[in-house]
Amino acid sequence: MYMKTTFKQEDQHLVMAFxxxxxxxxxxxxxxxxxxxxxxxxxxxxLDCTHLDYISSSGLRLFLGLIKNARPKGSHxxxxxxxxxxxxxxxxxxxxxxxxxx
Amino acid sequence: MKIKGLTTNLSSIAVLxxxxxxxxxxxAVQYLSTRNGITRKLTExxxxxxxxxxxxxxxxxxxxxFTTKMLPTIERLTANHDTDSLRLxxxxxxxxxxxxxxxxxxxxxxxxxxxxxxxxxxxxxxKCAEHSIDFDYTQxxxxxxxxxxxxxxxxxxxxxxKVILMCTYSMPVRNEQGQTVxxxxxxxxxxDLSALAAQxxxxxxxxxxxxxxxxxxxxxxxxxxxxxxxxxIRRLQxxxxxxxxxxxxLAIAHRIQQAMLPKTFPPFPDRNDVDLYGALTPAREVGxxxxxxxxRDEKLFFCIGDVSGxxxxxxxxxxxxxxAFRMLSEHESAPERIISQMNDSMARDxxxxxxxxxxxxxxxLTTGQLRYSNAGHKSPMIDSQPxxxxxxxxxxxxxxxxxxxxxxxxxxxxxxxxxTDGLTEAENDTKEQFGTQRMHTIIARxxxxxxxxxxxxxxxxxxxxxxVGDTEQSDDLTMLAIRFKLKQCDNVLELESAKRQYHLTLxxxxxxxxxxxxxxxxxxxxxxxxxxxxxxxxxxxxEAVVNxxxxxxxxxxxxxxxxxxxxxxxxxxFIVTDTGLPFDPTALGDVDTSLSVEERSIGGLGIHLxxxxxxxxxxxxxxxxxxxxxxxxxx
Numbered sequence: 099m100y101m102k103t104t105f106k107q108e109d110q111h112l113v114m115a116f117x118x119x120x121x122x123x124x125x126x127x128x129x130x131x132x133x134x135x136x137x138x139x140x141x142x143x144x145l146d147c148t149h150l151d152y153i154s155s156s157g158l159r160l161f162l163g164l165i166k167n168a169r170p171k172g173s174h175x176x177x178x179x180x181x182x183x184x185x186x187x188x189x190x191x192x193x194x195x196x197x198x199x200x
Numbered sequence: 201m202k203i204k205g206l207t208t209n210l211s212s213i214a215v216l217x218x219x220x221x222x223x224x225x226x227x228a229v230q231y232l233s234t235r236n237g238i239t240r241k242l243t244e245x246x247x248x249x250x251x252x253x254x255x256x257x258x259x260x261x262x263x264x265x266f267t268t269k270m271l272p273t274i275e276r277l278t279a280n281h282d283t284d285s286l287r288l289x290x291x292x293x294x295x296x297x298x299x300x301x302x303x304x305x306x307x308x309x310x311x312x313x314x315x316x317x318x319x320x321x322x323x324x325x326x327k328c329a330e331h332s333i334d335f336d337y338t339q340x341x342x343x344x345x346x347x348x349x350x351x352x353x354x355x356x357x358x359x360x361x362k363v364i365l366m367c368t369y370s371m372p373v374r375n376e377q378g379q380t381v382x383x384x385x386x387x388x389x390x391x392d393l394s395a396l397a398a399q400x401x402x403x404x405x406x407x408x409x410x411x412x413x414x415x416x417x418x419x420x421x422x423x424x425x426x427x428x429x430x431x432x433i434r435r436l437q438x439x440x441x442x443x444x445x446x447x448x449x450l451a452i453a454h455r456i457q458q459a460m461l462p463k464t465f466p467p468f469p470d471r472n473d474v475d476l477y478g479a480l481t482p483a484r485e486v487g488x489x490x491x492x493x494x495x496r497d498e499k500l501f502f503c504i505g506d507v508s509g510x511x512x513x514x515x516x517x518x519x520x521x522x523x524a525f526r527m528l529s530e531h532e533s534a535p536e537r538i539i540s541q542m543n544d545s546m547a548r549d550x551x552x553x554x555x556x557x558x559x560x561x562x563x564x565l566t567t568g569q570l571r572y573s574n575a576g577h578k579s580p581m582i583d584s585q586p587x588x589x590x591x592x593x594x595x596x597x598x599x600x601x602x603x604x605x606x607x608x609x610x611x612x613x614x615x616x617x618x619x620t621d622g623l624t625e626a627e628n629d630t631k632e633q634f635g636t637q638r639m640h641t642i643i644a645r646x647x648x649x650x651x652x653x654x655x656x657x658x659x660x661x662x663x664x665x666x667x668v669g670d671t672e673q674s675d676d677l678t679m680l681a682i683r684f685k686l687k688q689c690d691n692v693l694e695l696e697s698a699k700r701q702y703h704l705t706l707x708x709x710x711x712x713x714x715x716x717x718x719x720x721x722x723x724x725x726x727x728x729x730x731x732x733x734x735x736x737x738x739x740x741x742x743e744a745v746v747n748x749x750x751x752x753x754x755x756x757x758x759x760x761x762x763x764x765x766x767x768x769x770x771x772x773x774f775i776v777t778d779t780g781l782p783f784d785p786t787a788l789g790d791v792d793t794s795l796s797v798e799e800r801s802i803g804g805l806g807i808h809l810x811x812x813x814x815x816x817x818x819x820x821x822x823x824x825x826x827x828x829x830x831x832x833x834x835x
Contacts, residue, residue, distance in 0.1 A: 122746045123713045152717075152735060154742050155805035165797050183735040190812045191805055192793025 100124075103131040112138055115146035120157035129160055136164070138173040148179030153187055165196060176200050222418045229414060263369050264351055266297050267386045274305075274384055275373055290320045291328040297386075301366060304385040305373075306337050308347065319361065321387070335360055346370025346383040356390045365390035450485035450512075457486050457515055460522055462493060465654060473565050473816070474500055477653035478680040479661065481622075487676035488514025488556075489620050490522045494529075498565050501529050504577065504618040504680050505558040508594075517554045521546070521595075525560070535560040536573035536605035543575065543595035543603070555596035559589075559618060567811045568610045568684055573603045578624070581617040582610060584644050607794075612786040612819070615653060615683045617643060622677035626664050629671045634664055653681035685818075698766030698773070700726065706745065706761045708753040708780075713742050716763070727767045729834050736813035737772060737832055743806035744776045744785065744828055752780025752826055770835055776828045783826055784819045785810065 101124030102117040112135055120128055135143050143164070153161075165175045178200045180188065188194045270293055277286040290303050302321030309315055317333035337343045345352040354368045370385035458480075465477050478491045488507030493500060503525050507514040524545060528538045539560050546556070557577040563570045572587070576594035579586040590604045610616065619639070626634040642663050646656040657679045664677065704719050706712045717738055724734040745761055753759045762777040791804035810817055810830065818829045 119714075119717065121713050121717065121742055122710045152738065154739055154746075155809055156746070158805050159802050162797070162800060162802060166800075169797055183732050186732070186736075187739065187809070190793075191791070191808060192795070192800075195794075196797050196800065 101128060103128060105131070105134055110141050111144055112141055113144045113146060115148070116150040118149070119152040120150060120160075121152060121154045122156040125154075125156035125160060128157065132160055132164060136167050138168050138171055140172045142174040142176065143168055144176045144178060146178050147181075147184060150180070150184060153184060158187070158191060158193060161193065162196070174198055218421065222414065222421060225414065260353065260369070262299060263297075263386050263388055266293075266300070267369055267371065267384070268351070271371060271373070271384065275375070278373055278381060279375055287318065287320065287330065291330075294320060294322065294328055299388055300386045301362070301364065301389045302387040304333065304337070304342070304368065304370070304387065305382060306333060306343060306385075307382045308380055309338050321361065331361060340368075342368035342370040342385050343383050346385060347372055347380055349380075359387070453512070453515065454482070454485040457482075457519070460519060461491060467493070468495060471495075473685050474563075475653055475683040475685070476500075476502075476681065477657050479657050479678070481661075481673070481677045483622070483673045483676050484511050486512060486515035488518045489622065489676035489678035490518045491618070491678055491680040492522055492525055493680070493682075494526075495565075496530075496533075499533065500563040500565055500682065501533075501560075502563070502618075502680065502682060503558060503560045504580075504620065504678060505556050506577065506620040506622075506676070506678070507556050508554055510675070513552070513554070517556065521556055521558070529560075533562060534605065535562050535571055536603045539573045539575050539595065539603045540601070543593075543597075543601055544599050546596040547599040547601075550596050553596075555594040557594045557620075561616070563610065563616075563682070563684060565684070566815070567808075568612060568614075569607060570610050570616070571605060571607045573605055575603060578619060578621060580619075581639075581643055582608075583614050583647050584640060587616075607792065610684045611788075612685055612817075613683070615647060615656065615681055617656065618680040618682075620676060620678040622673075622675040623660070623664060623679060625675060626668050626677065627671060627674055628668050634667050638663060638667065653683050656681045699768045700766065702765040704763045704765075706763065708749050708757065708759045708761065710746055710749055713746060716742060716745055719763075720765075723765050723767065724772075727772060727834060729772065733832070733834065737774075740810045740813045740830060740832075741774055741776070743810050744774070744830060747785050747806055748776060748778045748780065748783070748826065748828075751783045751785075752778045754781070767834070770833060772832045772834050774830045776826075776830070778826050779824060780826065782821050784821070785828065786817055786819045 100118045101120055104115040104117070106113050106115075114132065114135060116128075118124070145161070161175075168175050176198045177188075180199065185194070188197075188199070270290075273289060274286065277283075277289060286305070290305065294300060294303060302319055304317065304319055306317030307315070315333070315337065317337055319331045319333050321329055321331070323329040340354070340357075342352060342354040345354070349372050351369060351371045354370070356365050356367050358364075359366050366387045366389050368385040368387050370383050372380040373382035373384050375381050461478065461480055463478065467476055468474060476493060478493070480487075480489055480491065482489065488509060488511075489505070490507075491502070491504045493502035495501075505518070505521055505525075507517045507521065521542065524542045525538065528541050532538050532541070539558060542558070546554075556575070558575040559572065559577040559580060560574075561570055561572040561580075572589070573592070574589040575592050577589075579589045581587065587608065588606070590606060592603050593601050624634055624636050624639060639660070642660050643656070646659055649655075651659070660679060661677075700723075702719070702723055704716065706716060720738050720741055721734060724737060729737070741763070745763065748761050757780065759778060759780050762775075764775045764777070766773045785807045788804060788807045791801070791808050792799075793808070813832070814830045815833045816829075816831045820827045820829075
C-alpha cells in the first residue's frame with residue numbers, strides 16, 4: 099500500500115506519473131506533490147496514470163482542483179494510461195468529460 | 201332544463217285550476233237551473249190547476265150547451281136521412297165554435313156489425329175537413345158511454361187523426377121512436393195543456409244547453425289535460441330512458457377511465473426503496489386529469505397531467521395522453537424527449553385547441569437522481585419545498601417546442617408530491633380557494649410525522665373535503681405521492697446467518713484507510729469477487745469511513761469507527777457504525793456530473809461513488825450511533 103508520484107518537465111509539458119493508490123490516506127501527500135503543477139503558466143499538463151491502481155474521491159478532488167487552476171491559464175490537462183477500473187470511476191463521476199483523456 | 205320543467209308544471213297547474221273552476225261552475229249552474237226549473241214547474245202547475253179548473257168548467261159548459269143545442273137539428277136530419285145536409289150543418293157549426301176541434305157522428309153498430317162514422321174537423325189551417333172513421337169506434341169510451349144518454353165527458357186521449365190530446369163530449373142521437381141510432385160527439389183539444397207541457401220541456405232544454413255546453417267544455421279540457429299529461433309522461437319516459445342510457449354509459453366510461461390509472465397500492469410490495477400512492481377524484485363521471493407510473497431498469501417513470509376542460513372531451517384527450525406516455529416511455533428514458541414527442545403528436549392535429557399541462561419525472565432508484573421535464577404544470581413539492589421547474593408550454597400548444605430537461609437528487613426518505621390545480625383551486629361556498637398555504641401546512645405536518653404517501657394523500661383529501669364542505673366539486677382532484685428510500689439490504693442478509701463475518705475497528709484517522717483497504721481486499725478475495733467489484737467496494741467503504749472521520753468526529757475529535765462485514769453467495773454487506781455526531785451521508789444531494797469544470801464543486805463525490813458502486817445504502821441513527829449499511833450484490 100503506497101502512493102508515489104514522479105514529476106518531470108518536458109519541453110512545453112509538465113508530466114506527473116502516479117503509482118499505487120491515491121486514496122484518502124495518500125491524498126495529503128499527493129496534494130503536496132501536485133503543487134508544482136499549479137505553476138503551469140499555459141503549459142499543458144500530462145498526468146500519467148499507467149501505474150495508478152486506485153483513486154478515491156479525495157484523489158478526484160485533487161484532479162479537479164488542478165484543472166480548475168490550469169484552465170484559466172490556458173493549460174490543458176491530459177490523462178494517459180488509465181486502467182478500466184479507474185476509467186469507470188471517471189465515467190461515473192462525470193470526470194471523463196472534464197479531462198482530455200488519451 | 202330545470203326552467204323548462206318548471207314552465208310545464210306551471211301551465212299544467214293553470215289548466216288543472218281552470219278545469220276545476222269550470223267543473224265547479226257547471227255544477228253550480230246545473231244546481232241553480234234545476235232548482236229554478238223545479239220551482240217554476242211547481243208554481244206553474246199550481247197556477248195551471250187553478251186556472252184549468254175554472255177554464256175547463258167554463259169550456260165544458262160551453263161545449264155541452266153548444267152540442268146539446270145542435271142535437272134536435274141532427275136528429276131531424278138523421279130522420280130525414282139527409283146525410284149531405286147533416287155534414288154541411290155540422291161543418292157550419294164547427295166554424296162557429298173555437299173550442300171544438302172536431303165532431304164525431306157514428307151510427308150505432310147493430311147485429312150486422314156494420315160501422316159507419318164520420319169525423320168532421322178543423323185541419324192544420326183551420327179549414328173544415330171530413331174523414332170517415334175507419335177504426336173500431338165501438339171500443340172508445342165516448343161511444344159506449346155516449347150511447348147511454350145524458351152526455352158524457354171522456355178521459356183525455358190521443359186523437360187518431362191529429363197529434364193532439366183531446367176529450368170528447370158525446371150524446372146519443374135518437375129517432376122519432378126514441379131509439380138511439382147514432383152517437384154524436386164534440387172533441388175539445390187539450391192543446392193548452394200540451395202547450396204548457398211543451399213549454400216546460402222547452403224551458404228545461406234551454407237551461408240544459410249551457411250546462412251541456414259547460415260539460416262539453418269541461419270534458420274537452422279534461423281530455424286536453426289527459427292528452428297533455430300522457431304526452432309529457434311519454435316524453436318524460438323517453439327523456440328518462442335516454443338519461444338512463446347516458447348515465448349508464450358514463451358509469452362505464454368512469455370505470456374504464458379509472459381502470460387506465462394504476463391503482464393497486466402499494467404498487468411494488470416487494471420493493472423497500474419506493475412507496476407510492478395516487479388518487480384521482482373526477483368532478484364529473486369522467487375527467488381530464490391523469491397520473492401514471494411504472495418501473496423500468498430500476499427507474500421509476502411517473503407523470504401527472506391535467507387536460508384543459510372537463511367531462512367527456514377532456515376524458516378522450518386524457519385517454520390519448522396516458523397511452524402516448526406509456527408507449528413512448530417504453531423505449532425512451534429522457535423525460536424531455538417523451539414530453540416533446542407527446543407534444544408534437546398532439547399539437548399537429550389539435551383542431552379543438554385542447555392542451556395538457558404535464559409533468560414527467562424519471563427517478564433513478566439506485567441513486568435518487570430525478571430527471572424531469574415540465575409542460576406548464578404546477579411545480580411538484582419535494583417534502584416542504586417546491587421543486588424548481590421551468591414552466592415551458594403545456595403540450596398541444598406549439599409543435600416542435602423544445603422542452604427543457606432538469607434534474608436534481610432526491611434525498612432518501614423524501615416524498616415527492618404531485619398534484620393538479622383541482623387541489624389548490626378547490627373552492628368553498630364563499631369562493632375562497634384551498635390554496636398552496638393550506639397544502640404546505642398539511643405537507644409540513646405529514647412530513648414531520650414521517651407519514652406514508654397514502655397517509656399524506658388521505659390527510660390532504662380530508663383537509664380539502666373539510667374546506668369545501670358541501671360545495672360541489674368544481675374540478676378534477678388528482679394527487680400522486682412518491683416516497684423515495686434508498687434500497688435496504690438488512691432483510692437480504694442477516695449478519696448472524698451469514699457465511700462469513702468480519703469485524704474491524706479503526707481509530708479516527710484518515711491514515712488508517714490503508715488498513716481498511718487491505719481488510720476489504722482480503723474479504724473480497726475470499727468471496728471470489730472480481731478486481732473491478734473489489735475496487736468499487738473498496739472505494740465505497742473508504743468514502744463511508746472517511747465521511748465518518750470527517751463529519752461525525754470533526755476537528756480531530758477522537759473516536760472509533762466500527763466496520764462489520766458479512767458475505768454469503770449473493771451479497772456483500774458492510775455496516776459502518778460510530779458514536780460521533782449525527783451524520784447522514786444519504787441526506788446529501790448528489791453531484792451534477794454533467795456540469796463543466798468551472799461549475800463543478802469539490803464536494804459530494806464520496807456519496808455519489810457510494811451510491812454508484814453499492815446496490816443499497818441505508819442510514820439509521822440508533823442509540824446515539826450512526827449506522828450506515830451498504831450492500832453490494834456479488835453475482
